[in-house]
Amino acid sequence: MLDRLGKTYPNKTTAVDELTLDVAGGDVTVLIGPSGCGKSTVLRMVNRLIEPTRGRVLVDGEDVTKVDPVRLRRTIGYVIQNVGLFPHQTVRANVGTVPRMLGWDKARIAGRTDELLDLVGLEPGRYAARYPHELSGGQRQRVGFARALAADPVVLLMDEPFSAVDPINRGRLQDEFLRLRQSVRKTTILVTHDLQEAIKLGDRIAVLSDHARLEQYATPAELLANPANAFVEQFIGEDRGIMRLSVTPIPRDRLQPLHGAPGDLPTVPAGGTLRVAFGAMLAAGAAAAVVRDGDEPIGVLSAADVQAALADVDAAPR
Numbered sequence: 001m002l003d004r005l006g007k008t009y010p011n012k013t014t015a016v017d018e019l020t021l022d023v024a025g026g027d028v029t030v031l032i033g034p035s036g037c038g039k040s041t042v043l044r045m046v047n048r049l050i051e052p053t054r055g056r057v058l059v060d061g062e063d064v065t066k067v068d069p070v071r072l073r074r075t076i077g078y079v080i081q082n083v084g085l086f087p088h089q090t091v092r093a094n095v096g097t098v099p100r101m102l103g104w105d106k107a108r109i110a111g112r113t114d115e116l117l118d119l120v121g122l123e124p125g126r127y128a129a130r131y132p133h134e135l136s137g138g139q140r141q142r143v144g145f146a147r148a149l150a151a152d153p154v155v156l157l158m159d160e161p162f163s164a165v166d167p168i169n170r171g172r173l174q175d176e177f178l179r180l181r182q183s184v185r186k187t188t189i190l191v192t193h194d195l196q197e198a199i200k201l202g203d204r205i206a207v208l209s210d211h212a213r214l215e216q217y218a219t220p221a222e223l224l225a226n227p228a229n230a231f232v233e234q235f236i237g238e239d240r241g242i243m244r245l246s247v248t249p250i251p252r253d254r255l256q257p258l259h260g261a262p263g264d265l266p267t268v269p270a271g272g273t274l275r276v277a278f279g280a281m282l283a284a285g286a287a288a289a290v291v292r293d294g295d296e297p298i299g300v301l302s303a304a305d306v307q308a309a310l311a312d313v314d315a316a317p318r
């Protein structure tokens with residue numbers, strides 16, 4: 001989708017040297033890297049808020065650098081850090097911005113707005129007539145998200161979408177984003193500097209260094225298990241081992257028989273991650289946990305099994 005894309009600003013700063021990235025349809029692709037490495041510049045070249053100096057951006061096979069930028073932006077949703085809602089317009093008017101530009105009739109816009117507000121967890125009867133200053137930061141962010149989705153865009157771009165909200169609300173919004181993705185699987189490119197967020201939300205993560213040089217492009221599990229080089233390893237840092245627990249599922253084939261297990265072990269769902277299992281063990285002061293499928297206990301996972309499961313991932317052929 002990004003083909004040898006590059007940007008040199010008029011002051012001769014090369015923000016993006018030459019980036020080629022295959023963004024899979026329906027996936028969340030995360031761009032992560034140190035401050036100033038060119039992440040936002042890449043994102044803004046996709047909807048041409050910034051004109052590329054070289055290369056191409058292909059959306060559904062079409063080179064967007066050849067499309068009228070105004071028309072283009074109606075087909076690409078864009079969510080930014082401080083949302084950029086219009087302060088003097090109601091929530092309803094903000095969400096309906098692109099449909100209005102597209103000339104939808106009033107009834108259709110109203111229906112779509114209600115549907116989206118429901119989707120992002122803001123009851124229309126309570127929130128549609130409010131102005132942005134009458135909302136919390138997290139609620140504003142949801143309105144921004146609803147607005148970006150309003151005209152059913154082909155691609156969604158998100159630039160540090162959750163970084164302006166406090167950590168607790170950030171976690172909640174991230175969870176909601178994941179929940180929403182079950183029903184709306186948009187091709188999404190998300191920029192963040194937060195590795196935890198990248199790992200939680202990304203299907204694939206592109207680690208960039210200066211001038212948007214691609215250091216590694218991999219799934220969260222691959223990235224944490226096998227950093228491609230010293231840059232990536234250093235970027236991920238010391239929490240790599242702990243973070244791997246979050247991306248590794250509980251291995252059903254490693255479970256030990258329930259028979260003979262102590263009666264006071266914590267229980268965890270079979271669909272959980274090693275982090276859930278290990279966290280439950282630590283919280284209960286136990287060296288193992290019972291894994292259940294629904295209400296049915298199916299086996300026991302020990303702390304040693306957790307370690308062995310990580311070693312399995314390392315040994316798996318790639």
Ligand SMILES: Nc1ncnc2c1ncn2[C@@H]1O[C@H](COP(=O)(O)OP(=O)(O)OP(=O)(O)O)[C@@H](O)[C@H]1O
Pocket residue numbers: 009010011013014015033034035036037038039040041042193
């Ligand atoms: N309009 C501009 N003119 C000249 N240089 C610019 C312009 N915008 C950005 N730059 C430079 O391009 C480089 C990349 O900037 P960009 O905002 O894309 O980085 P980023 O990775 O998104 O950074 P951050 O995480 O700090 O937001 C930086 O060196 C920046 O100073």
